[in-house]
Amino acid sequence: xxxxxxxxxxxxxxxxxxxxxxxxxxxxxxxxxxxxxxxxxxxxxxxxxxxxxxxxxxxxxxxxxxxxxxxxxxxxxxxxxxxxxxxxxxxxxxxxxxxxxxxxxxxxxxxxxxxx
Amino acid sequence: xxxxxxxxxxxxxxxxxxxxxxxxxxxxxxxxxxxxxxxxxxxxxxxxxxxxxxxxxxxxxxxxxxxxxxxxxxxxxxxxxxxxxxxxxxxxxxxxxxxxxxxxxxxxxxxxxxx
Numbered sequence: 001x002x003x004x005x006x007x008x009x010x011x012x013x014x015x016x017x018x019x020x021x022x023x024x025x026x027x028x029x030x031x032x033x034x035x036x037x038x039x040x041x042x043x044x045x046x047x048x049x050x051x052x053x054x055x056x057x058x059x060x061x062x063x064x065x066x067x068x069x070x071x072x073x074x075x076x077x078x079x080x081x082x083x084x085x086x087x088x089x090x091x092x093x094x095x096x097x098x099x100x101x102x103x104x105x106x107x108x109x110x111x112x113x114x115x116x
Numbered sequence: 117x118x119x120x121x122x123x124x125x126x127x128x129x130x131x132x133x134x135x136x137x138x139x140x141x142x143x144x145x146x147x148x149x150x151x152x153x154x155x156x157x158x159x160x161x162x163x164x165x166x167x168x169x170x171x172x173x174x175x176x177x178x179x180x181x182x183x184x185x186x187x188x189x190x191x192x193x194x195x196x197x198x199x200x201x202x203x204x205x206x207x208x209x210x211x212x213x214x215x216x217x218x219x220x221x222x223x224x225x226x227x228x229x230x231x
Contacts, residue, residue, distance in 0.1 A: 002162070031217065043207065043221040056216050090161060094217065102149060102168060103217055107161035 003027065006091050006108035014116055018079040021111045025072055025093030031055070032074040033094070033105055034066055038087040049074055050096075081115045088112050118143045120208050122222035129198045129229055136183065137193045137225045139208030145169075148210055150191040151219065152182070155205040164206075167191055198229045 003026035013019055025032050034046040045058035049068035060066075063081075068074045078085060089112075092105040119142040129135035141150065152164040167175045167182045175182040183192040195202055205224045212218040 002160070033217070033219075035219075042223055043209075045212070045218040045220070048217060056218055058218055088159060092161075102166055104151070104163055104166060105217070105219060106163055107153070109158075109160040112159065 002106040002108060004091060004093050004106055004108035006089075006111050008111060009109065010112050010114075012114045012116065013081060015081055015083060017081050017115075018077065019081065019113065021076040021078070021089055021091075021113075023074045023076070023091030023093075023108060025074070025091075026106055029093035029095055029106075030072065031094045031096060031103075031105075032068055032072070033092040034060075034074070034076050035090040035092065035107075036087045037090060037110070038084075043090075046076070078113070083115050086113055086115045118145075118148075118210055118212050118220055120210055120220055120222035122208055122225050124225045125223075126226045126228070129195075129227065131200060131229055131231050132197055134194060134196045135198055135227065137195070137206050137208075137227065139191045139193065139222060141189050141191060141208070141210055143189075143210065150182070150184070151209040152180070152191075152193045153207045153209060153221075154202075155207065155224070156201075157204070161207070165193070195227075200229050200231065203227060203229045 005024040030051045037043045046060040048056040066076045088110045092107045121140045148169045150167045154162045165177045181194045208222045209219045
């Protein structure tokens with residue numbers, strides 16, 4: 001158990017809908033990362049938050065947004081869903097937001113999103 | 117830009133044998149870190165081992181070791197005494213750039229351990 005909690009584990013929804021994925025980082029971790037894993041794109045970084053502030057952005061669509069709350073949990077909001085958004089979405093957390101060589105990211109179990 | 121290459125889509129190994137999963141990387145940075153993660157069929161991503169570019173010794177974590185050859189830009193994962201529970205996808209990763217924590221991942225290697 002990595003200590004990172006993601007809910008829900010599975011989500012089935014229809015095109016055009018909006019969903020929210022939730023992540024609770026490991027105790028003491030200030031950084032939260034979101035990744036998307038799909039068959040065609042592999043594992044891709046979406047966005048990082050550190051202590052409530054956006055720190056880095058990757059290939060995140062404009063239809064997607066995220067935030068980190070004062071209690072450090074994070075939510076990833078996906079709207080106007082398309083079939084191609086079906087994927088496994090991971091949250092990871094790490095201790096620091098500084099660029100440390102050994103800043104290990106620990107992943108949650110993922111939320112599997114199916115858009116029908 | 118950084119790039120990770122895993123050329124073995126699939127590997128088979130017999131239980132109790134050792135297996136090496138290949139990973140090569142491309143970077144122009146002098147300071148960098150390399151990571152290996154395991155993804156069982158259940159889907160979660162499990163951190164296995166880390167190697168820093170300035171680490172003088174190869175990293176080891178239990179049955180996992182990293183064969184780090186800096187000049188060849190390779191960071192192969194060695195699993196000794198394979199177990200059935202080692203059957204999974206294995207991903208090599210590194211930071212996208214020196215000034216970021218974003219990880220970029222290889223395409224993965226599916227390892228199957230047979231009795």
